Amino acid sequence: MANTITARCDIMLFGALGDLAQRKLFPAFYQLERGGLIADGSRILALARRELDTAGLRKLLLERLEQSIKPEEFDRSVAEAFLQRVEYQILEFHDKEGFGVLNGWRDEQNSQLIVYLASPPSIYGVIARNLHSASCCTEKTRVVVEKPVGHDLESSRVINDELAEVYNENQLFRIDHYLGKETVQNLIALRFANNLFASQWDQNHISHVEITVAESVGIEGRWGYFDRAGQIRDMVQNHLLQLLCLIAMDPPSDLSADSLRDEKVKVLKALRTITPDMMETCVVRGQYTAGTSVGKPVPGYLEEEGANRRSQTETFVALKVEIDNWRWSGVPFYIRTGKRLPEKLSQIIIHFKPAPHYIFDPDQKHLANNKLIIRLQPDEGMALKILTKDQGLHKGMRLRQGPLELTFSETFEIGRIPDAYERLLWEIMKGNQYLFVRRDEVEHAWRWVDRIIQNWSDGGDPPKRYAAGTWGPVAAIAMITRDGRSWYEDA
Numbered sequence: 001m002a003n004t005i006t007a008r009c010d011i012m013l014f015g016a017l018g019d020l021a022q023r024k025l026f027p028a029f030y031q032l033e034r035g036g037l038i039a040d041g042s043r044i045l046a047l048a049r050r051e052l053d054t055a056g057l058r059k060l061l062l063e064r065l066e067q068s069i070k071p072e073e074f075d076r077s078v079a080e081a082f083l084q085r086v087e088y089q090i091l092e093f094h095d096k097e098g099f100g101v102l103n104g105w106r107d108e109q110n111s112q113l114i115v116y117l118a119s120p121p122s123i124y125g126v127i128a129r130n131l132h133s134a135s136c137c138t139e140k141t142r143v144v145v146e147k148p149v150g151h152d153l154e155s156s157r158v159i160n161d162e163l164a165e166v167y168n169e170n171q172l173f174r175i176d177h178y179l180g181k182e183t184v185q186n187l188i189a190l191r192f193a194n195n196l197f198a199s200q201w202d203q204n205h206i207s208h209v210e211i212t213v214a215e216s217v218g219i220e221g222r223w224g225y226f227d228r229a230g231q232i233r234d235m236v237q238n239h240l241l242q243l244l245c246l247i248a249m250d251p252p253s254d255l256s257a258d259s260l261r262d263e264k265v266k267v268l269k270a271l272r273t274i275t276p277d278m279m280e281t282c283v284v285r286g287q288y289t290a291g292t293s294v295g296k297p298v299p300g301y302l303e304e305e306g307a308n309r310r311s312q313t314e315t316f317v318a319l320k321v322e323i324d325n326w327r328w329s330g331v332p333f334y335i336r337t338g339k340r341l342p343e344k345l346s347q348i349i350i351h352f353k354p355a356p357h358y359i360f361d362p363d364q365k366h367l368a369n370n371k372l373i374i375r376l377q378p379d380e381g382m383a384l385k386i387l388t389k390d391q392g393l394h395k396g397m398r399l400r401q402g403p404l405e406l407t408f409s410e411t412f413e414i415g416r417i418p419d420a421y422e423r424l425l426w427e428i429m430k431g432n433q434y435l436f437v438r439r440d441e442v443e444h445a446w447r448w449v450d451r452i453i454q455n456w457s458d459g460g461d462p463p464k465r466y467a468a469g470t471w472g473p474v475a476a477i478a479m480i481t482r483d484g485r486s487w488y489e490d491a
């Protein structure tokens with residue numbers, strides 16, 4: 001991050017005792033403080049309904065920061081200085097009158113107010129209205145909204161309408177934390193700063209694209225939330241479609257928020273609708289059974305704590321996605337994501353077409369396409385697999401595939417890679433919307449995903465089982481094999 005300090009701001013954090021605030025937001029604020037990136041005088045009002053006071057919250061946060069921040073990054077004096085910015089206020093978010101106290105807290109020198117809604121999405125509208133009636137917000141207020149925005153297109157419209165009654169679109173910062181990951185932003189640099197790739201980035205040169213976002217974790221005690229969502233709402237509707245958009249979009253004319261978002265929306269609008277007759281060949285859903293995770297035995301989804309044993313919620317999805325436009329006509333995007341897969345791995349593979357005329361050993365023809373492997377996490381970097389002559393007199397003109405390798409941590413002196421939330425909070429404080437999702441993006445993504453969910457509920461097959469610790473149901477392998485391809489495995 002360039003060392004730019006943000007303007008002084010007041011931040012109201014709704015849901016400050018919740019999982020997200022405690023596990024992600026406060027540690028991210030701490031890191032920004034450590035980097036000297038929060039302006040003097042900026043303050044945070046932590047809002048929740050639990051009985052607590054400012055001293056109690058500061059004590060709690062200090063303990064949690066000490067536990068969660070790596071020892072070499074934890075500096076007690078920085079943490080204590082940060083906690084001086086934080087105050088606690090009990091508030092029931094439905095209590096309109098109670099919002100009166102918020103005005104008294106505002107510091108007139110801090111012209112910028114940020115409202116962070118780390119609460120259930122169903123009460124975003126209530127909070128927005130109560131803030132408005134308490135005259136807490138001005139046209140300069142920025143409002144941060146967590147994912148998921150709704151459960152489907154209809155409910156997301158309701159939430160977006162409620163927010164729009166009080167705020168303009170340019171005040172709304174809808175979070176998709178994947179956009180805060182350095183390596184995801186790097187997709188923009190890779191594509192639009194390197195003319196080498198720009199000229200190759202279409203159906204003339206690319207045969208297909210793979211996107212894998214694999215998690216080794218299960219649902220981590222979040223059964224209640226996850227079972228209503230499933231992997232398609234939890235991961236595909238947002239993170240995977242955002243990745244797909246960044247790979248597939250046309251070059252924006254500049255880096256402004258709307259230029260980027262206009263191009264992403266065009267991709268979402270061009271996604272081919274998955275109709276019932278395409279479900280068998282283009283969609284696989286799975287649910288994990290007992291198995292192992294990172295060497296340890298783990299229960300199946302239906303045996304997790306709090307589980308409804310008849311649930312048909314998917315913990316794995318694989319899709320074959322077509323984009324109906326000139327650039328991508330005939331280039332399938334195979335995407336897959338799941339819980340309890342063998343490892344945490346997010347990567348994108350661009351498979352280039354082979355040269356038009358092949359002159360080498362026919363037995364090696366399968367090697368004849370270049371691949372660009374973009375590793376988002378872990379081991380952030382990329383590799384371009386290219387063909388060379390195998391070394392040695394007796395090898396003749398045998399081919400060999402090898403990588404042009406760029407591992408960020410080895411090539412650049414990058415130190416620690418900031419967590420996505422650090423970047424996002426910092427951009428919010430600066431008022432830059434380019435890493436946040438616009439209303440039409442959310443709604444187009446829901447429209448496309450809703451159709452798949454509808455097909456499932458109209459009588460699709462139940463989820464296919466896969467053992468924890470494997471790469472999902474065999475049907476996901478069959479889906480890509482039918483097209484004469486396979487999921488990339490680093491050899």
Ligand SMILES: NC(=O)C1=CN([C@@H]2O[C@H](COP(=O)(O)OP(=O)(O)OC[C@H]3O[C@@H](n4cnc5c(N)ncnc54)[C@H](OP(=O)(O)O)[C@@H]3O)[C@@H](O)[C@H]2O)C=CC1
Binds near residue numbers: 092121147
């Ligand atoms: N946790 C995560 O990793 C992620 C979360 N999100 C999103 O972030 C948001 C928050 O999630 P998460 O932190 O997990 O949820 P939690 O349920 O852990 O936290 C929600 C917080 O809001 C408070 N709250 C809820 N209703 C009211 C109310 N009427 N009045 C006052 N306080 C209230 C809760 O208080 P109480 O404890 O008293 O109920 C709690 O402090 C959600 O929109 C979620 O989808 C998005 C991505 C990841």
Ligand SMILES: O=C1O[C@H](COP(=O)(O)O)[C@@H](O)[C@H](O)[C@H]1O
Binds near residue numbers: 215234235
């Ligand atoms: O939004 C979510 O993302 C996490 C995965 O995020 P990552 O940064 O660890 O890759 C996922 O586990 C969670 O279910 C989902 O809500």
